[in-house]
Amino acid sequence: MEILTASATAYIVTFGDVIDPAVASQVFSGLEALKGCAGIVEVTPSYTSLYVAFDPLVLDPFTCKALLEETLAKMAVKTEESSHAEVEIPVFYDPEVGLDLEGLAREKGLSMEEIIALHVSPVYRVYTIGFLPGFPYMGTVDPRLATPRHANPRTALPKGSVGIAENQTAIYPQKSPGGWQILGRTPLELFDPKREGLSLLKAGDRVRFRAISRREFFDLGGVL
Amino acid sequence: MSVEVLSCSPLCTLQDAGRVGASAVGLSQSGAADEFAFYVANMLLQNPPNAPMLEMAFGNGVFKALASFEAVVTGAKVSLHVEEKPVPLWQTFRVEKGQRIRLGMVECGQWVYLAFKGVMDAPLVFGSASTSVKEGIGGQRFWKGDRVEFAPQTLPHRARLKASYVPSYAEPMLLRVVLGYQEAYFAPEEKARFFESEYTITKESNRMGYRLEGPAVGYGGKGIISEGIAFGAVQIPPHGQPIVLLKERQSIGGYPKIGSVLGVDCFALAQRPAGTTVRFAPISMEEGASIMREFYGTMGLRGEKSR
Numbered sequence: 001m002e003i004l005t006a007s008a009t010a011y012i013v014t015f016g017d018v019i020d021p022a023v024a025s026q027v028f029s030g031l032e033a034l035k036g037c038a039g040i041v042e043v044t045p046s047y048t049s050l051y052v053a054f055d056p057l058v059l060d061p062f063t064c065k066a067l068l069e070e071t072l073a074k075m076a077v078k079t080e081e082s083s084h085a086e087v088e089i090p091v092f093y094d095p096e097v098g099l100d101l102e103g104l105a106r107e108k109g110l111s112m113e114e115i116i117a118l119h120v121s122p123v124y125r126v127y128t129i130g131f132l133p134g135f136p137y138m139g140t141v142d143p144r145l146a147t148p149r150h151a152n153p154r155t156a157l158p159k160g161s162v163g164i165a166e167n168q169t170a171i172y173p174q175k176s177p178g179g180w181q182i183l184g185r186t187p188l189e190l191f192d193p194k195r196e197g198l199s200l201l202k203a204g205d206r207v208r209f210r211a212i213s214r215r216e217f218f219d220l221g222g223v224l
Numbered sequence: 225m226s227v228e229v230l231s232c233s234p235l236c237t238l239q240d241a242g243r244v245g246a247s248a249v250g251l252s253q254s255g256a257a258d259e260f261a262f263y264v265a266n267m268l269l270q271n272p273p274n275a276p277m278l279e280m281a282f283g284n285g286v287f288k289a290l291a292s293f294e295a296v297v298t299g300a301k302v303s304l305h306v307e308e309k310p311v312p313l314w315q316t317f318r319v320e321k322g323q324r325i326r327l328g329m330v331e332c333g334q335w336v337y338l339a340f341k342g343v344m345d346a347p348l349v350f351g352s353a354s355t356s357v358k359e360g361i362g363g364q365r366f367w368k369g370d371r372v373e374f375a376p377q378t379l380p381h382r383a384r385l386k387a388s389y390v391p392s393y394a395e396p397m398l399l400r401v402v403l404g405y406q407e408a409y410f411a412p413e414e415k416a417r418f419f420e421s422e423y424t425i426t427k428e429s430n431r432m433g434y435r436l437e438g439p440a441v442g443y444g445g446k447g448i449i450s451e452g453i454a455f456g457a458v459q460i461p462p463h464g465q466p467i468v469l470l471k472e473r474q475s476i477g478g479y480p481k482i483g484s485v486l487g488v489d490c491f492a493l494a495q496r497p498a499g500t501t502v503r504f505a506p507i508s509m510e511e512g513a514s515i516m517r518e519f520y521g522t523m524g525l526r527g528e529k530s531r
Contacts, residue, residue: 004405007454007484008512012405019449031248039527044247044452046476051247051452056517057527061509129250130450130476133359137450174360191249193349193361199249 001026003068008061010042010053013068019047019139024127026077028084028204033075037067045203046128047137084204086123089171091162091209092217093119093184097224099154100163100181104147116211118142119183124169126205134173134191134199138207141167153179160185160222162209173199184211187222225291227340227372230324232285237355238346238363238372240276246350247452247475254362254472255354257335257431257494259487260391261299263523265339268296268316268383273524276346276353276363277339278372283330287338289319293376294341298385300333300393300495315384316341333393333495344374356472358432393495396422399468400507401458403483409445410460410482417441418482419504423466427498431472433459434493436502440464443480450478456485458504470494486512488519 006012013030016023024047031045039058044051054064093116095102105112124138131137146167154177157163161172163180172178173190190200201207212220229236241262242255256262256279266275283302296316297304304311305326311317319325327336346353346363355363366372407415423438441464452475453459459467459479468485469477470493485493486507493502520527 005402005509006404006452007456008402008486008507008509009516010454010484012451017449041244042247042253042452044475046451047449049449049451051454051476053454055520055527056513057520057525060517061513128450128476129248130474131250133250133361135250197249198246198251198349198361203248 001072003065006051007053009056010051011065011068013050013052013072014048016048019127021125023048024125024204029075029077030072031203033071034068037071039064039067046130084206086206086208087201088208088210089162089186089188090212090216090220091184091186092214092222093211094214096214097158097161097185098183101183104181104183107147108144110144115145115183118145119164119169120209120211124207126201126203126207128203129199129201132173132176132191134201136170136190136201136207138169139167141169143167147181149179150181153177157182158185160187160190162186185217185222187217187220225293225342225373225375228288228290229366229368229370229372230286230288231368232287232366233280233282235281235357236285236366237279237357238276238366239279239354240274240352242354242471243350243352243362250475251350251359251361252356252432252472252475253455254356255352256337257471258299258337258491259523260491261335261337261495264314264385265296265298265337267524268298268314268385269294269339269341269379270383271339271341275339276344277337278366280327280336280338281334283327283336285327287325287372289321289323289325290371291376292319292321294318294379295325295339297327297336297338299335299337300330302330302336303328312384314390316379316382334497335495340372340374340376341379342374342376344372358472391492391495393492396501396503397489397492397496399489399493399502399504400486400512401483401504402486402509402512403506404454404457404481406445406448406480407482409443409480411442411444414442414444415482418466419506422501422503425496425498425500425502429498431470431494433467433469433473436466436468438465441466441482445480448478448480450476453477453481454484455487456490457481458483458485468493487516
């Protein structure tokens, strides 16, 4: 663990320099440990780090650093299995909404069914939320499925689009430009300003995708 | 009890100091682009420091009082009238029911703040009434015909900001930078170019960030794994032109950062129009934190949960 300067009133705490579930577990445990720490006003988790901003009226850089060292040194690192919710995300995988499903199958020399089977089989970890409100960066995608982003991002991807980029997978919570390779669409609301906590998913959650039919997609409120 | 918007600039929104604790679900901090003008307005009105108010890009607006109340306008320099009577900025004034507050186009600066003495019942998202148009959440964006609802309170006495404290947003600026840990990934000659060169604010500058143009800063370091972004972070994208990230910045990002512009300098930067030149100078974290402590202390914050 390293505590590094980010600004006059913020540090970056890094737990490693590779994207890895063990590093992520430390990040999520650190996030929990810092909750309610007096003078710490913002904690932003990401793949390998926590961004920590402090109130200069309560802490100075020296005391903040000491507080971080002390709090994070004694935190108990929870393992993946022991903590965090598991959320099931229904996805309609079909070329009708999965704009890249056919192309990807061709490129990988797999059938569309095989692509879908590879995407639904892992339990993914939400590494961080960002880019858009409620946009979950999840990993890790099966190496046989991993694929780069489009060189030219599409100007508008529909809300609910489920895509992959390299070995990550994500869901667009709202209509947005985007370069991820799209496999399908979920009818779920990822981000709702009226929901407690706003975001369906949070860093640390485990996610399982489930393939649904066109009929079920509509039944769950999906729109084409 | 309220004010009717008879006309306003296309970006007229409700803002407080910003949203805290929401970055973990991907929300930006948002809040007033210029916290100096924001806090001073509330201080003059004896409102709570974080009371929400209207922030207008480039001024321009007519507001009709549907009750009598006291108000203040701070920030960018605009002409201000109550009906035909000119009123100074940075000074509280009274508006009688039925009168109109008229704001002209900005002459200098970018953001104008219109605040009322009273209690506003604004919807809160993560404890903040600030509006992020980009994210479509929080507060309110105002259009012609909208009403700003609040319960007017009596202001015991008039107040104004001492003339010597009123900022002018016209001059070039020196931006003080606390070097971040990624500074070590930049070659010494690239860092030297960054600190020795003059940069110009471009038109692609907004509440999210200020894009600058000048001698390119090369980055030969290792790739950055996306991480939380500080207020004022100076990102160096592959083209080498610095971007200073401000209140409505994204919560995480993966471009290398040379450091972070000191908060108080960011507030003044946000008021500078395109074409203004800026330079950078390093400052230590300790000195930077102490300047920020003094700023928030002066603005009446007490460090409960203040930022």
